[in-house]
Amino acid sequence: MKIIAFANQKGGQAKSLISTQFAFCLAELAEKRVAFIDADEQSSSTYTLRAFEAGNRAYQFFGGEPVKVNGGDSPITLFSADKDHLRLVEKMDDQIKMDANRKVILPEMATNLRARLDEISDRFDWCVIDTPGSNSKVPNATLIAADYVVVPCTIDAYALPVANEMLTRIRAVQQHLNPKLKLIGLLPVRFKANDREMVKHLKELLTFQKDTVLRAKIGDRSAFPYAADHGIPVWKVDRSAAREAAKELREVFDVIGSKVGGF
Numbered sequence: 410m411k412i413i414a415f416a417n418q419k420g421g422q423a424k425s426l427i428s429t430q431f432a433f434c435l436a437e438l439a440e441k442r443v444a445f446i447d448a449d450e451q452s453s454s455t456y457t458l459r460a461f462e463a464g465n466r467a468y469q470f471f472g473g474e475p476v477k478v479n480g481g482d483s484p485i486t487l488f489s490a491d492k493d494h495l496r497l498v499e500k501m502d503d504q505i506k507m508d509a510n511r512k513v514i515l516p517e518m519a520t521n522l523r524a525r526l527d528e529i530s531d532r533f534d535w536c537v538i539d540t541p542g543s544n545s546k547v548p549n550a551t552l553i554a555a556d557y558v559v560v561p562c563t564i565d566a567y568a569l570p571v572a573n574e575m576l577t578r579i580r581a582v583q584q585h586l587n588p589k590l591k592l593i594g595l596l597p598v599r600f601k602a603n604d605r606e607m608v609k610h611l612k613e614l615l616t617f618q619k620d621t622v623l624r625a626k627i628g629d630r631s632a633f634p635y636a637a638d639h640g641i642p643v644w645k646v647d648r649s650a651a652r653e654a655a656k657e658l659r660e661v662f663d664v665i666g667s668k669v670g671g672f
C-alpha cells in the first residue's frame with residue numbers, strides 16, 4: 410500500500426476537494442483498492458465521501474490498537490473524521506527525542522500511525538490522507554508516515570509564502586524524520602487564466618520553483634464544488650462545463666501517476 414498525503418498548513422487550498430477527487434480517480438479510473446483517512450476535524454472529505462461511511466474512524470490510526478476495518482468491499486473505504494477524538498489526538502505528546510547515540514526517537518503518535526498503516530497495508534493499494542490546514546501534530550505525524558505528499562496551493566500573495574513554509578517543513582521531515590517521503594509537488598488550484606495577477610504569480614513561481622510546481626493545474630470551476638457537494642467524481646457532473654474540469658483532473662492524476670511510477 411502506498412500512502413499519499415495532501416497537505417498545506419493554510420486552509421482553503423482545496424486539499425479536501427482534490428484528495429477526494431483523487432481517491433475517486435484511483436478507485437474508478439485505476440480500479441485500485443483505496444483507503445481514505447480524513448484526518449481533519451472539519452470533516453469536509455467525510456462529507457464528500459459520505460456514501461462510503463461504514464463506521465471506520467480516522468483517529469484510530471494514532472492509537473495503540475490495530476484498526477478494525479468495517480466494510481472494505483466498497484471501492485473506497487472511508488476512515489471518517491471525528492471531531493472530539495481528533496482533538497484528543499492533537500493533545501498527544503509529539504516531542505521528538507534523541508537517544509544517547511543521537512538517533513531520533515519519533516513521538517508515539519507517529520510510530521502508532523506508521524504501525525496502524527502497516528497493519529492494513531495488505532487490504533489496500535493506496536491510502537489517501539486529507540490533513541488539516543494547520544501546522545499541528547496530526548499533519549506533522551502524517552508527513553512522518555507518508556510515502557508521497559502533494560501541496561495544493563492557490564496562486565496568490567497570501568497563499569504562496571505559506572506554501573513555501575510548507576515546502577521547508579517537508580524538506581526538514583525528509584532530512585530528519587522520514588527519508589522515504591517524496592514531494593510530488595506544488596499543485597496550483599483554483600487558477601483563473603484571465604486573472605492577470607494570478608498569471609503573473611504563476612510565472613514567477615515557475616521561475617523560482619521550477620522543479621517543485623506540477624506541470625498540471627486545476628482551474629476555478631463551479632463543477633468542482635458541485636461534485637464535492639454531491640459526493641461524486643467531477644466527470645459524473647452532468648453539465649457541459651464539467652468537461653474541462655474532468656480533463657484537468659485527469660491531467661493532474663496522470664502527472665501524479667508519472668511521479669509515483671504508475672498507479
Ligand SMILES: Nc1ncnc2c1ncn2[C@@H]1O[C@H](COP(=O)(O)OP(=O)(O)O)[C@@H](O)[C@H]1O
Pocket residue numbers: 419420421422423424425426427453542598599600627628629630631633634637
Ligand atoms: N477548483 C475549484 N474551483 C472552485 N472552487 C473550488 C475549487 N477547489 C476548491 N474549491 C472551493 O474552495 C473551498 C476550499 O476548498 P477545500 O477543499 O475545502 O480546501 P481545504 O481542504 O484546503 O481547506 C471550498 O469551498 C471548495 O468548494
Ligand SMILES: [Mg+2]
Pocket residue numbers: 424425426449451453454540541542
Ligand atoms: Mg479541508
